[in-house]
Amino acid sequence: MKGAAVRCVVGGLLVAAFATSAGAAVGCTLNDPDRDIRRIFPGATNYRTDFIAIADRADDGLYARVERRLGDELDDVYEAPDVPYAYYTVLQDEEVIGRVHGVNQKGTYGGMQLILATDPDGVVVDFYYQRIASPEADEFTDEAFTSQFVGLTLLDFQREAENAPGVPRVESSIDDPSDESREDFEATLRGLRKNLILLDEFMLGNSYYREIRNERRDEGSGNAHEKRDTGRTGG
Amino acid sequence: MRDDTQTLPRGTRTGRLHPAVAGLRLTRIAPLLLSALLTVPPTQGAAARVSSVSSLEASFLAAYSEPGGWSGELPGSQRNSIGFETLARLSSERGDFLTLNLQARVSWDTARPADDALALEVHRAVADLRMGLGRRLRAGHFSPEFGLEPATDTHATLLQTLAGQEIGFKKDWGIGYGGVAGPFDLGLALQLGSGMAIERAHGSFLATARASTPDRGNPRVAISLLRGDVLTPDRARTWPAPDYAYGVVEKTRLGIDAEYLAGPVTLLGEASWGLDGDSQMAAALLQADWSVHGNDRVVLSGQLRGRAVDLGRDLPCSGVASLSASYRVSSHWWLRMLADSDLAPTGGARERRCAVQAYFVGS
Numbered sequence: 383m384k385g386a387a388v389r390c391v392v393g394g395l396l397v398a399a400f401a402t403s404a405g406a407a408v409g410c411t412l413n414d415p416d417r418d419i420r421r422i423f424p425g426a427t428n429y430r431t432d433f434i435a436i437a438d439r440a441d442d443g444l445y446a447r448v449e450r451r452l453g454d455e456l457d458d459v460y461e462a463p464d465v466p467y468a469y470y471t472v473l474q475d476e477e478v479i480g481r482v483h484g485v486n487q488k489g490t491y492g493g494m495q496l497i498l499a500t501d502p503d504g505v506v507v508d509f510y511y512q513r514i515a516s517p518e519a520d521e522f523t524d525e526a527f528t529s530q531f532v533g534l535t536l537l538d539f540q541r542e543a544e545n546a547p548g549v550p551r552v553e554s555s556i557d558d559p560s561d562e563s564r565e566d567f568e569a570t571l572r573g574l575r576k577n578l579i580l581l582d583e584f585m586l587g588n589s590y591y592r593e594i595r596n597e598r599r600d601e602g603s604g605n606a607h608e609k610r611d612t613g614r615t616g617g
Numbered sequence: 618m619r620d621d622t623q624t625l626p627r628g629t630r631t632g633r634l635h636p637a638v639a640g641l642r643l644t645r646i647a648p649l650l651l652s653a654l655l656t657v658p659p660t661q662g663a664a665a666r667v668s669s670v671s672s673l674e675a676s677f678l679a680a681y682s683e684p685g686g687w688s689g690e691l692p693g694s695q696r697n698s699i700g701f702e703t704l705a706r707l708s709s710e711r712g713d714f715l716t717l718n719l720q721a722r723v724s725w726d727t728a729r730p731a732d733d734a735l736a737l738e739v740h741r742a743v744a745d746l747r748m749g750l751g752r753r754l755r756a757g758h759f760s761p762e763f764g765l766e767p768a769t770d771t772h773a774t775l776l777q778t779l780a781g782q783e784i785g786f787k788k789d790w791g792i793g794y795g796g797v798a799g800p801f802d803l804g805l806a807l808q809l810g811s812g813m814a815i816e817r818a819h820g821s822f823l824a825t826a827r828a829s830t831p832d833r834g835n836p837r838v839a840i841s842l843l844r845g846d847v848l849t850p851d852r853a854r855t856w857p858a859p860d861y862a863y864g865v866v867e868k869t870r871l872g873i874d875a876e877y878l879a880g881p882v883t884l885l886g887e888a889s890w891g892l893d894g895d896s897q898m899a900a901a902l903l904q905a906d907w908s909v910h911g912n913d914r915v916v917l918s919g920q921l922r923g924r925a926v927d928l929g930r931d932l933p934c935s936g937v938a939s940l941s942a943s944y945r946v947s948s949h950w951w952l953r954m955l956a957d958s959d960l961a962p963t964g965g966a967r968e969r970r971c972a973v974q975a976y977f978v979g980s
Contacts, residue, residue: 408670408704414832416751417797428712428750433670433704459914462948464979466670476710491881492908492916512833515908517880 408433409465410484410495413512422499422508423472423480430471434584437463444583451540451579451591454572460486460493467580478502483581484512487573490565491515496573498531504578504586506534518560522570527559536578536590539571541597550575665714669705672978674722676700676773680972689727691955691972693781693853695773698724698738716745720772726852736854738813740772740788745795755793755806758813762793762804762827763841765874765887765902773976775955776920776941779902783870783889785849786812789823801828810847810865814858819865821848836877843870843891867894881908897928914945923960936960949979 412418419429436445445463449456456462470482484497495512509531511523521527531552538552546554550571558567582590676698680688690696700722707715720741726734743757760767766780766787780787791808803826810821822845829839845868850859870891877884888901904920923936939957946952953974959967 414802417802417831418833420750426750428747430708430712431706432668433706435670459945459948465948471712473712488913490913491910492913510833513878515878515881515883519878519880 409460409467410486410497410512411468412470412482412484412497415470415482418497419470419472419482422482423474425474426472426479427475428473429482430473432469432471433466434469435464435466438466439584448576448579448583452572452576457488460488461576467584469581469585471585472499480507481581481585483577485573485577485580487569487576489514489516489569490563491517494566494569494573496570496577498574498577498581500578500581504535504581504590506531506578508532509574514566516560516563516566518563518566521559521561522563522566524559527556530556531574536575536582537594539575539578540590540594665707665709667705667707669703671701671703674700674702674773675977676722677975678972680970682968682970684966684968685970689725691775691970691974694775694777695972695974696724696726698722700738700740702741712747714747716743716747718743718745724854726854728852733857736852737856738853739855740813751797753795755795756791758788758790759793759806760788761808761823761843762806762825763843763870764827764872764889765876765885767804767827768829768832768837768839768874768876769885773951773978774941774943775953775972775974776904776918776939779887779889779900779922781853782922782924783872783898783900784823784843784845784868785847785866786853788813790815791823798828800830802831803828808845810845811861812848812850812859813853813855814850815855816848816858816861818848818861819846821846821865823847823868836875838875839873841870841872841874841889843868843872843889868892870898881910882906896926896930899925899928916943917941918943921960934961949977951976 415429419426436448445456467483467485471478472480472482480499480501482497482499484495487494487496492515494514497510497512498506499508501507509528511519511528514522516522534552538555539550541551542548552571556571558564560567578590582588676695678689678691678695678697680691682688700720702720703718705717706713707717718741720739722738722740724736724738726736729736739758741758743755743759746754748754760780761784763784764780765778769778771777771787777787789806789808789810789812791806793804793806795805796803806823806825808823808825809815809817810823811817823843824845825841825843827839827841830837846865847868848861848865849863850861852859868891870889872887872889874887875885883906885904885906886902888899890897890899892898900923902920902922904918906916906918909915909917918939918941920939920941921936923934925934926932936959937957938960939955941953941955944952951974953976954972956969956971958969
């Protein structure tokens with residue numbers, strides 16, 4: 383009787399587990415979302431959490447498109463397609479006033495956790511490391527470095543610098559704060575680019591993707607001066 | 618196999634539980650928990666929506682100890698099991714209002730006869746009701762607000778905190794409150810004092826409180842208080858219910874814990890002092906986790922823990938030194954190894970152990 387009951391409970395749990403959309407453990411969540419969101423958005427009243435994985439989207443080309451936009455292959459351990467990303471949509475009553483989202487990024491001494499806060503249009507309003515295991519962590523976490531990213535958008539990571547063709551604008555405008563941790567600086571830029579690409583794909587309807595694509599098309603046709611509708615709705 | 622039972626402290630109220638002890642049974646609660654987690658449909662655009670993530674897990678363990686021999690269990694830590702975890706957030710147009718988390722395993726208890734070895738372990742079963750930013754009410758099975766355990770994920774690791782040793786278990790059933798008190802994060806809990814099984818006898822209870830500096834700080838420091846009449850289960854499992862051979866132990870503790878990230882090294886430490894009945898108890902733990910340079914998949918760890926029982930009687934202290942290595946094989950698999958040794962055995966032979974674990978989480 384006891385054995386049958388145990389088998390029923392075990393079977394029920396397994397059915398229950400498979401009944402949901404199974405995937406890997408969540409990638410990068412905020413350790414203390416209430417305190418962090420209240421600090422970044424003082425007017426916030428609450429937030430809404432969404433867990434989104436590349437594999438869950440009805441878009442077979444999404445993984446490849448993210449890699450193409452990133453200009454790099456995604457790591458098959460830390461950036462597998464079934465890793466869910468947590469997106470915190472910050473609310474003031476029912477109005478969306480921003481988002482907070484994080485990514486894991488491989489660093490020299492283990493994974494870094496890069497947290498971005500953006501306004502409804504995807505403009506960076508805050509950046510901080512939730513975890514960085516670098517010997518020069520103090521230099522990277524210093525506000526003098528992280529504040530340089532405020533006001534930037536994904537376009538700054540994808541448009542070329544005017545004085546340095548082929549180099550993303552962000553790399554020519556932000557200095558490496560470390561003496562001997564160039565790899566972690568470059569990993570930070572890669573992680574932030576990835577973070578903003580995923581935000582664009584998951585939350586902003588690819589508005590930045592369309593803008594860059596249209597600009598490049600216009601450059602090719604000589605119509606670079608035309609202003610395009612970005613389609614960013616803000617919510 | 619290591620004998621984790623302690624000399625009965627003065628003040629223990631003994632007596633076996635009556636088999637017909639009243640109380641809620643998991644067989645009544647589990648269907649309700651699962652229904653709450655799994656039958657609420659995602660309703661985009663409606664008054665409430667659900668965002669959830671689930672994963673399966675499996676732990677395969679082989680351990681060897683001198684003088685115990687081979688085993689499929691590391692007492693106080695891991696045993697062979699399969700399980701799952703589900704995390705769901707319910708939200709309205711004004712944001713999240715309820716978080717549900719269920720983490721359970723079916724394990725094979727090698728210390729039991731084969732016909733009684735299969736066990737259900739509910740590790741975490743929590744409903745968090747949000748009360749605006751920075752405040753929440755909690756109900757279910759969760760870590761008492763004491764020591765490192767609430768701030769550290771030891772669900773799948775070989776190294777553990779002092780919770781199992783000092784309280785008797787890592788999680789307990791009850792209610793709790795979490796909030797912000799000025800610059801500190803505050804946690805309060807009132808629980809049954811029974812551990813993984815839902816039992817209450819001899820007036821058992823466990824009350825804990827913990828105040829911590831914010832998680833973003835480095836170091837993060839916390840102070841905790843504990844008072845309870847705690848049952849002492851012989852095994853960590855929810856069903857079948859364990860035996861409670863020693864009745865309740867009156868426990869009082871003051872604890873301090875801290876975490877400090879120094880480049881690639883994470884330092885963890887905790888210490889507690891208090892009473893089990895009339896016996897003075899003290900314990901401490903220090904752990905270092907090192908992310909190996911150039912190989913982000915490898916973490917090496919070392920831990921020292923010590924314990925003094927019945928301080929007033931000048932009994933010798935006991936201690937354990939452990940070395941552990943973790944290698945992330947893929948996005949879903951980890952391989953972990955542990956070797957430890959008694960430093961100052963209080964009686965009998967010095968015990969040494971080694972264990973290997975293959976751990977899977979994913980779909």
